[in-house]
Structures are given as C-alpha cells and as structure tokens.
Amino acid sequence: xDVALSVISLARFQFGMTTVFxxxxxxxxxxxxxxxGVMETMYVVKKNELYKHMAQFWGKIFLLSFAVGVVTGxxxxxxxxxxxxxYSRFVGDIFGAPLAIEALxxxxxxxxxxxxxxxxxxxxKPGLHVAFIWITTLGSSLSALWILAANSFMQNPxxxxxxxGRAQLVDFPALLKNHQLWLExxxxxxxxxxxxxxxxxxxxGFALMKKKNVKFFRKSMQIGLIIGLVATFGMLATxxxxxxxxxxxxxxxxxxxxGLMEDSGGKNKSQAWALAGQYDEKNHTSVWEVDVPxxxxxxxxxxxxxxxxxxxxVNKELHAKYDKKFGKDMNYxxxxxxxxxxxxxxxxxxxxxxxxxxxxxxxxxxKYTDEWLVKQKWLLWVLGVVTFLPFIANTAGWLxxxxxxxxxxxxxxxxxxxxxxxxxxxxxxxxxxxxFFVSFATLGAVMVYLSARVLREGPDDLMIDETPVTDPFxxxxxxx
Amino acid sequence: MTTLQILWFVLIGVLFAxxxxxxxxxxxxxxALKTLTKNKAERDALVASIGPHWDxxxxxxxxxxxxxxxxxxxxxxSLFSGFYIPLFLVLLALIFRGVSFEFRAMMKFExxxxxxxxxxxxxxxxAPFMLGMIFTAMVKGMPMDAQYNVRGHFFDFVxxxxxVGGVAVVLMSYIHGLNFIRIKTIGDIRQRxxxxxxxxxxxxxxxxxxxxxLVYIYTDFFTKKPILTMLILALIVxxxxxxxxxxxxxxxxxxxxxxxxNLVGVVALLFVGVFPRTMVANDAAHSLLIxxxxxxxYTLNLMTWITVFALPVVLAYQIWSFYVFRERLTVGKKSGH
Numbered sequence: 001x002d003v004a005l006s007v008i009s010l011a012r013f014q015f016g017m018t019t020v021f022x023x024x025x026x027x028x029x030x031x032x033x034x035x036x037g038v039m040e041t042m043y044v045v046k047k048n049e050l051y052k053h054m055a056q057f058w059g060k061i062f063l064l065s066f067a068v069g070v071v072t073g074x075x076x077x078x079x080x081x082x083x084x085x086x087y088s089r090f091v092g093d094i095f096g097a098p099l100a101i102e103a104l105x106x107x108x109x110x111x112x113x114x115x116x117x118x119x120x121x122x123x124x125k126p127g128l129h130v131a132f133i134w135i136t137t138l139g140s141s142l143s144a145l146w147i148l149a150a151n152s153f154m155q156n157p158x159x160x161x162x163x164x165g166r167a168q169l170v171d172f173p174a175l176l177k178n179h180q181l182w183l184e185x186x187x188x189x190x191x192x193x194x195x196x197x198x199x200x201x202x203x204x205g206f207a208l209m210k211k212k213n214v215k216f217f218r219k220s221m222q223i224g225l226i227i228g229l230v231a232t233f234g235m236l237a238t239x240x241x242x243x244x245x246x247x248x249x250x251x252x253x254x255x256x257x258x259g260l261m262e263d264s265g266g267k268n269k270s271q272a273w274a275l276a277g278q279y280d281e282k283n284h285t286s287v288w289e290v291d292v293p294x295x296x297x298x299x300x301x302x303x304x305x306x307x308x309x310x311x312x313x314v315n316k317e318l319h320a321k322y323d324k325k326f327g328k329d330m331n332y333x334x335x336x337x338x339x340x341x342x343x344x345x346x347x348x349x350x351x352x353x354x355x356x357x358x359x360x361x362x363x364x365x366x367k368y369t370d371e372w373l374v375k376q377k378w379l380l381w382v383l384g385v386v387t388f389l390p391f392i393a394n395t396a397g398w399l400x401x402x403x404x405x406x407x408x409x410x411x412x413x414x415x416x417x418x419x420x421x422x423x424x425x426x427x428x429x430x431x432x433x434x435x436f437f438v439s440f441a442t443l444g445a446v447m448v449y450l451s452a453r454v455l456r457e458g459p460d461d462l463m464i465d466e467t468p469v470t471d472p473f474x475x476x477x478x479x480x
Numbered sequence: 481m482t483t484l485q486i487l488w489f490v491l492i493g494v495l496f497a498x499x500x501x502x503x504x505x506x507x508x509x510x511x512a513l514k515t516l517t518k519n520k521a522e523r524d525a526l527v528a529s530i531g532p533h534w535d536x537x538x539x540x541x542x543x544x545x546x547x548x549x550x551x552x553x554x555x556x557x558s559l560f561s562g563f564y565i566p567l568f569l570v571l572l573a574l575i576f577r578g579v580s581f582e583f584r585a586m587m588k589f590e591x592x593x594x595x596x597x598x599x600x601x602x603x604x605x606x607a608p609f610m611l612g613m614i615f616t617a618m619v620k621g622m623p624m625d626a627q628y629n630v631r632g633h634f635f636d637f638v639x640x641x642x643x644v645g646g647v648a649v650v651l652m653s654y655i656h657g658l659n660f661i662r663i664k665t666i667g668d669i670r671q672r673x674x675x676x677x678x679x680x681x682x683x684x685x686x687x688x689x690x691x692x693x694l695v696y697i698y699t700d701f702f703t704k705k706p707i708l709t710m711l712i713l714a715l716i717v718x719x720x721x722x723x724x725x726x727x728x729x730x731x732x733x734x735x736x737x738x739x740x741x742n743l744v745g746v747v748a749l750l751f752v753g754v755f756p757r758t759m760v761a762n763d764a765a766h767s768l769l770i771x772x773x774x775x776x777x778y779t780l781n782l783m784t785w786i787t788v789f790a791l792p793v794v795l796a797y798q799i800w801s802f803y804v805f806r807e808r809l810t811v812g813k814k815s816g817h
Contacts, residue, residue, distance in 0.1 A: 063582055070535065071578035075571055077545050081560025082567060085629070088560075092553015093775045100546035101786055108539050108794045112801050115532035119805065168776045421561040423629040432568045439575060446579075450586045 010429035011083040011420050014436065018075045019402070020395050021440045025069035025447075027188070027394055030144060031196025032062035033137035035227060040130045049463075054220055055133075056121075057459040058200060061451055066114060068443055075436070076147075077103075083429065087409050087419035094160055094169045095150050102146035110139030144192075145185055152180035154410050155401070156249055167413065180249070183242045184401075190234035191397065194353060195390035197228030201360060202387025203455050205380040213458050214370045221383070222364050229357035235350055240299075247300060247308060250411065252318070253404030255311045256336045257343035258296060261286050262310040270305050271296035276344070279336040284312055311336065326415060334406045342396035342403075349393035356386050481756060481771045484780040488551040489758070489770050491787065493751040495547055499540035500649075500743040505736070506530040506537055508657015510577060510604025511650075513597055516661070516676065520590060521812040522669045523597060527581060529664040532805045534581070536798055538574070550783055554628060554773040555758040559614075562622060562630025562759075566610045566637060573610070577603025608653045609646040613637065616645025619750050620698045624761035628768045641698040648691055652743050655680050659727070659736040666808050674727060677735070681724040688717055699760075701753035708752050716745035 043051035117132035159174030201224030204217040246254040265271035273295030318332040580599035726735035759768040
C-alpha cells in the first residue's frame with residue numbers, strides 16, 4: 001500500500017473512531033443532565049424524597065457518562081493539530097474560534113458546576129443545589145452549540161474569504177447564522193434527550209423485572225418515556241428539515257442515503273422509496289432494491305410527485321464545477337452502502353422509539369397496578385432492548401454526516417488528502433490508533449459494567465434514613 | 481508584529497501558566513495518592529481534596545489548546561503534529577486519570593479501587609513529565625522544514641535537556657501537591673507531606689542549578705535576552721527558597737502559592753526566551769515567528785473581546801468553588817459524593 005494513502009486512512013479511521021466513541025457518551029450525558037434536572041426540580045417543588053433519590057440514582061449514571069465524555073473530548077480538540085495539521089493551518093482562523101469559545105464559556109461552566117453539584121448535596125439548600133445541575137446542562141448544551149458551529153462550517157463553509165491559500169474569517173455572526181448549524185443543533189439536542197430518555201426507561205425496564213423498588217423504577221420509566229416521546233417527535237421534525245436542506249446543500253449525500261444512483265421522478269412523476277437495497281459502488285448501479293411507490297416523493301417533497309438527482313448526475317455536476325480546482329481524477333462518489341444503511345437504521349429506529357414510548361406509557365397508566373406491570377415481561381424486555389438502540393442511531397447519524405462530505409474536509413474547498421499532517425509517520429498513527437482502540441474498549445467495558453452494577457444494586461443505599469431513631473420503642477425502630 | 485499578536489502570545493502563556501499552577505497541584509496530589517498514603521482512609525481524603533476541582537483545572541489546558549488553535553493556528557499545527565507521540569501520551573494519561581476518580585468511587589472492592597488509584601497516580605505522573613519534555617524540546621530547537629513542519633528524530637525529543645525538563649515539572653508539581661495536601665488535611669498525612677516536601681526542596685534546588693546550566697547550553701536565551709533570563713531564573717530560585725522556608729515555618733498557604741509561582745516562573749522563562757518566535761528551529765530561517773503563526777486581526781480582535789468578557793466570570797466562579805470547598809478534610813470522615 002502507498003504510504004501516503006495509509007497515513008490518510010489511519011487519520012480518517014482515528015477521526016471516525018474517536019468521534020463515534022465520544023458521541024456515545026455526549027448525548028447520554030447531555031440528556032441525563034436534563035432528566036436529572038427534571039427529577040431534582042420535582043423534588044424541590046413537591047418536596048417528595050423519592051424524586052431526590054431518583055436524581056441521585058440516575059446522577060450516578062450521569063457522572064459516569066460525563067467523565068468518559070470529557071476525557072474523550074480532549075482528544076477531539078488535540079487531534080486536529082496532531083493528525084490534520086494542514087487542515088488546522090487552512091481553517092484555524094475560523095475553526096479555532098468556536099473551539100476556544102467552547103472551552104472558555106461552556107466547558108469551564110460545566111466542569112466547575114458539576115463539581116459543585118456532585119459534592120454539594122449537604123452544603124446547599126435544595127433550591128440552590130438544583131441550579132447547579134441546570135447550569136451544568138446549560139454548559140453542555142452550549143458546548144454542543146459551539147462544536148456544531150465548527151462542524152457546520154466544514155459542511156457548509158460561510159463567513160470567510162480565501163487569502164494566500166488560507167480561509168480567513170470576515171463575518172463571525174455568519175458562523176452562528178449558518179443554516180447548517182440550525183439543522184444540526186436541534187437535531188443533536190433532541191437526539192440527546194431521546195438517548196437519555198430511552199436509556200432511563202430501558203434500564204428501569206430491566207430493574208422492574210427484579211420486582212424491587214417498583215415504585216421508584218416505574219416513575220423513572222414514565223419520566224424517561226415522556227421525554228423520549230417528545231424528543232422522538234423533535235427528531236422526526238428536525239430530521240425532515242435536515243433532509244430537505246441536503247437535497248440542495250449536499251445532493252451526493254442525499255442521493256446516497258436514498259440509494260439513488262440514477263435520477264428519480266420528474267415534474268409530475270412519483271418517486272418510489274427504497275426500503276432496503278444493495279449498491280455496486282464500483283459501477284455505480286443498484287444491485288437489488290425493495291421499492292415502495294410514492295414514499296420518496298412524500299418524504300423528500302411532502303407531495304406525491306417530485307424530482308431528485310441520482311449520484312451519477314451529481315458526479316457529473318461536481319466534475320463540471322470542480323475539475324479546474326481539484327483535477328479530473330477526483331472521486332466524488334461517497335460510500336453509498338454505508339450511507340444508505342445508516343440512514344435506514346436511523347429512520348427505522350425513530351419509528352421504533354415512537355411506538356415503544358406510546359406502548360410503554362399506555363401500560364404504565366394509573367389504571368394498571370404495580371403487581372400487574374412487573375408481570376408484563378414482554379414489555380419490560382422490549383424496553384430493555386431499546387436501551388441500546390439510541391447509541392446505534394446516533395452513530396448512524398454521524399456516519400451519514402461525516403462520510404457524506406467525502407472527498408472534502410471543508411465542503412468544496414479542502415480535500416481530505418490535502419488536510420492530513422505531512423510530517424506524521426504511518427507508524428506513529430498506527431501506534432496511536434491501536435492504543436486508542438484498546439483504551440476505548442476498556443473504558444466502554446468498565447462503563448457498561450459499572451452502569452449494570454449501579455442498576456443491580458438499585459437505589460436502596462440512597463433511601464436509608466439518615467436520622468437515627470432515638471426512641472427504641474418507636475414504631476419506626478421496628479421497621480428497620 | 482502587532483499589539484494584538486503580542487497580547488495573544490502573552491495570553492497563551494497565561495493560560496498555560498494558569499494550567500500548571502492549578503492542575504500542577506492536582507497532578508501532585510494524584511502522584512501522592514500512591515506514594516504518600518498508608519491506608520484507604522488517607523487515599524479517600526486525598527481524592528476528596530481534589531475531587532471538586534481537578535476537572536475545572538484541566539479546562540485551563542483545553543482552553544490553552546483552543547486559544548492556540550484560534551489565535552495562532554500555525555503554531556498549534558506545528559506543535560501538535562510535531563510532538564505527536566509525546567502529546568498522544570499526554571492524552572492517554574489524561575484519559576485514564578480523568579475517568580479514574582469516578583471509576584474508583586464506584587468500585588466496591590479495595591483491590592479494584594487500587595487499579596484506578598494506579599491510573600490516577602501514573603496519569604498524574606506521565607502528563608506533567610511529557611508536557612515538561614515537550615516544552616523543553618520546543619525551546620531547544622527542532623529540525624523544521626520551510627513549511628514549519630517539525631521533522632524530528634528520537635534524540636530530538638529525548639535527550640538530557642528534555643529529560644531534566646520533564647523531571648523538573650514532575651518534581652515541582654509533586655511539591656506543589658504536597659503543599660496543597662498540607663492545606664487540605666490534618667493529622668498524620670499532613671505531617672508526612674511536610675517532611676517529604678522539606679526533603680524534596682533540596683533536590684529541587686540542585687535541579688534548578690542543573691536546569692539553568694542546561695538552558696545555557698541548549699538554548700539561546702542567555703545570548704539573546706541575558707538580563708530577562710537571569711532575572712526570571714532568579715525569581716524562580718527566590719520563589720522556591722521562600723516556599724521552602726514557609727514549609728519549615730508551617731506557613732502552608734505561603735508555601736503553596738510560591739510553589740505554584742515556581743511553575744509559573746518556568747512557563748514565563750520559556751515564553752520570554754522563545755519570543756518573538758513560537759517554535760524554534762535548528763535552522764533559524766525556519767523558526768515560526770509570532771507574526772507568521774497568528775490568525776487574522778479580525779479573529780484576534782474577536783477572541784480578545786470574548787476573553788475580556790468571559791475570563792473574569794470564569795475566574796469568579798472558579799474562585800467561588802474553591803471557597804465553597806475550603807475546609808480541611810478529616811481523614812476517615814466520609815465526605816460528599
């Protein structure tokens with residue numbers, strides 16, 4: 001293999017690996033911040049200790065995910081300079097600003113206030129203590145906003161001029177007004193709420209099978225499902241807007257997610273939607289497809305007719321547009337099968353989330369008793385399995401976003417090949433890749449192990465009444 | 481070179497100095513976790529002493545990295561790609577150290593807690609050691625090409641100067657951590673921290689002499705800026721002498737502040753010595769200058785305004801958080817989390 005090529009592949013692999021791993025924990029911790037905030041607020045308002053125990057119990061999972069999210073985040077910031085130094089030189093003027101602002105206004109906030117929240121239960125009045133979790137969640141959300149502002153620039157570069165071969169920032173507000181940002185940010189936020197909602201509901205499902213602390217986990221499950229259901233609607237709405245914009249912003253990405261090799265539809269023609277399919281990425285043809293009539297027009301145009309370009313048409317257009325700049329040999333095709341599959345996994349997951357939330361909420365209504373609910377093994381199992389689905393859907397979402405901008409790092413301006421560090425050896429990158437992989441596998445395993453143990457032990461240790469019973473003959477003394 | 485460019489060079493120095501002052505002591509406490517304690521209760525007390533703070537302290541490094549990227553992208557690119565493996569080891573150390581506190585707290589058995597205590601201790605050692613090596617190698621001069629790419633070999637990174645630099649930062653952090661332990665604990669462990677610190681100061685004095693000699697041999701600091709270099713070196717020695725005397729007299733806050741200033745002094749020495757360059761190349765023509773390294777005036781201006789408004793707020797709530805958790809920890813008493 002060509003050495004230059006392998007450095008690029010290794011750098012790409014590392015970016016993909018670190019981003020995906022980081023993004024397993026970030027949505028969980030942002031979302032759990034919200035859920036724990038909701039629970040603690042209910043405690044402050046209703047003064048019911050149950051909600052305090054819920055906030056503390058789910059807070060343990062929140063702190064675990066926060067810790068892993070933080071440490072994997074540092075890699076993101078460093079690897080641009082380490083693996084992509086040419087990229088850093090090209091866009092530092094623009095891309096660095098949101099990263100620095102993120103650290104300054106968001107990351108300091110969340111990391112300081114999470115310390116106050118974690119260690120401050122006994123020091124502050126409930127009304128003030130609950131503010132710390134909200135400030136932490138606000139900080140994480142601001143983090144997401146700035147990071148996505150940086151990512152949006154790569155997807156849809158705005159607010160700059162090319163000067164001496166470098167991108168130079170001329171309009172900072174444009175970075176924040178970038179329409180790509182307002183497609184990504186709400187989608188990611190709803191995705192975070194959804195993730196945490198179904199994780200809380202699903203873990204509660206597992207716990208309910210044990211028939212212990214039923215009241216506690218039933219209430220947790222309801223809160224998780226309500227937040228999950230609202231977030232699912234948010235996901236559908238923001239995802240739909242995102243897709244519509246892709247048709248014009250990045251038509252190649254759109255065509256691949258729908259498996260369109262050739263143009264589809266026309267002025268008064270309907271478009272069939274590929275429910276499943278496989279594509280020949282060498283000859284750019286479809287191998288097989290299961291088509292459903294009309295559905296693509298409905299999805300992509302909200303009508304029964306419509307037109308979309310296929311990959312082959314887009315490829316010709318991109319060559320016409322960019323050959324002068326990047327040469328005739330540039331490959332503009334994206335990995336179709338990966339994008340198609342990722343998109344379909346994501347879309348179908350959304351359907352599953354919606355159904356599970358509705359069914360789960362239906363059967364946890366007041367009408368059904370605790371005894372009845374814990375006997376509904378099928379329901380608890382479905383919820384339990386769904387715990388893992390958000391992580392798959394989130395990963396699929398990032399794969400679409402990032403693989404779909406091939407061959408560019410900065411869409412239309414800087415190719416991946418021109419962005420990589422010229423002075424880092426393949427050996428160094430292989431070394432870091434292997435060690436990162438092993439480390440992530442270790443962290444992931446410990447995280448799952450600890451979460452499972454927290455769940456197995458349940459909230460009992462939080463519920464021990466700390467005030468000692470002074471009268472040995474009091475009624476409470478016998479209950480212990 | 482414009483005023484804005486100089487301002488940002490100084491600000492990056494300030495951010496790194498802030499990082500070493502703050503995270504320096506929690507690195508030190510992390511190392512002490514496996515070298516100073518005798519039982520689990522003492523280890524619990526040490527972890528609790530930095531528990532609420534280490535995360536906020538580390539953000540100083542993240543902010544320094546982000547500010548470097550935003551204000552001097554060429555420096556960021558040259559430094560981070562040029563010191564790939566040492567920086568990778570810093571990252572690895574910070575990853576395992578970062579999760580270790582949370583994982584330790586959740587482990588049930590002492591044996592499993594021990595694994596994560598080692599992660600804290602080793603991570604707390606490797607990160608400052610590697611950062612010390614990186615900074616000394618950076619000022620020593622590296623083989624760089626005309627595009628400012630560092631193309632160094634093993635002995636450019638690892639040599640007597642960089643090794644001493646690494647050890648120096650570790651030692652200063654360790655002493656700084658011991659001083660923090662003296663502020664935050666009472667009883668046996670506090671006395672042991674004081675005894676250790678008193679011995680280590682003597683090593684540090686010897687180390688400072690060696691370091692000064694190596695700076696003379698390996699860098700152009702003495703030839704280019706003799707007065708400033710000697711002045712800062714004198715201040716470093718002075719702060720460590722004061723710190724030592726304060727330890728003898730049991731003035732813990734004075735010794736903590738001055739051991740922190742020690743680290744700040746080293747950062748100041750390196751930044752002053754390098755100026756007006758950012759990366760020193762063996763071939764002087766290839767050195768990366770502040771004026772070539774920095775962002776456009778527009779970006780620098782923007783970043784300045786944001787910093788002017790945000791930094792005081794950050795400082796205010798970080799100081800408040802230290803104030804909230806100000807009381808001493810009693811060994812053996814369960815605290816908070």
